[in-house]
Amino acid sequence: MPEALLDPSRRRPTAPHIFAGRIVGLLEAQVGCRATGLWQAIPNGDTMTSDESQIRAFLERRTAAQRSKDIDLLMSFYSPDISYYDAVAPLRFTRAAEVRRNFLRWFDGYVGPIGLETHDLTIVTTEDAAFANMLHLDSGKRRGGIELPIWVRETVCLRRLAGAWAITHEHISIPINPANFQIWFASEKDAPARGGGRSIFGLVASSLRTRLGLRRGAVEKLA
Structure with a gap:
């Protein structure tokens, strides 16, 4: 009988053995990461x-x-x-x-x-x-x-x-407007800083205009 069959250390690893070894290695690495708190580093x-x-x-x-x-x-x-x-x-x-x-x-x-x-x-x-x-x-x-x-x-x-x-x-x-420390109300989600927001007075005026059906100039006089 060939010596390689008698002595396991001299056997050449087959493809299934190599695959199984890699799986075991990955599992050991994951267990180690969980134990050390590094689990998040593995996707x-x-x-x-x-x-x-x-x-x-x-x-x-x-x-x-x-x-x-x-x-x-x-x-x-x-x-x-x-x-x-x-x-x-x-x-x-x-x-x-x-x-x-x-x-x-x-x-x-x-x-x-x-x-x-x-x-x-x-x-x-x-x-x-x-x-x-x-x-x-x-x-x-x-x-x-x-x-x-x-x-x-x-x-x-x-x-x-x-x-x-x-x-x-x-x-x-x-947000606030650093120029006057008034609250800056965005007119929409992606409104730019310049021209994309209103003060509380402008916000109330807009609401009144919508509610009462008034023209812009009339509401501004009320505000």
Whole structure:
């Protein structure tokens, strides 16, 4: 009998052996990366797509709760120790109770449901953390009968807690005009800085013109 058959160390590896060895090597590498926290460095389209889809659906459900002013449902999307930066004073709202009161203040400014559209949503995920940024068109009939559609910017940070995603930080902002420190309201999503925005007076005038059917000059005199 040939010596190569008697001594395993002298056998030449066959194609199935080589393939099996490569699979084992990949599995060992992936297990090692999970253990050292470097798993994100290995592309894994299925996992990342699944997480992104979960967060996209999560944010859609949150927006539905905002539109319907369902405060209990809305707060279920936030961590108890949420840190919230809004476009209104103070600088920040901390923990769920303060954030809840701020949402109720926002709800109270509208008569009926809130029109809220999400645009240009971008989501980045890791194993147990994620962040997303987007633009919102906030609209609806406000107290006093005025309708003022407003574009706002939003960034949210999320963590997977006990197997479920929760928002741990949220930041809402509106640009200002540095020349006069007045709020700059974008006329549309991709409006340029020069000529693409309005002050609060221009925004109210536009709303009144639409509501009352007045000509531009008449409304400007009222403003």
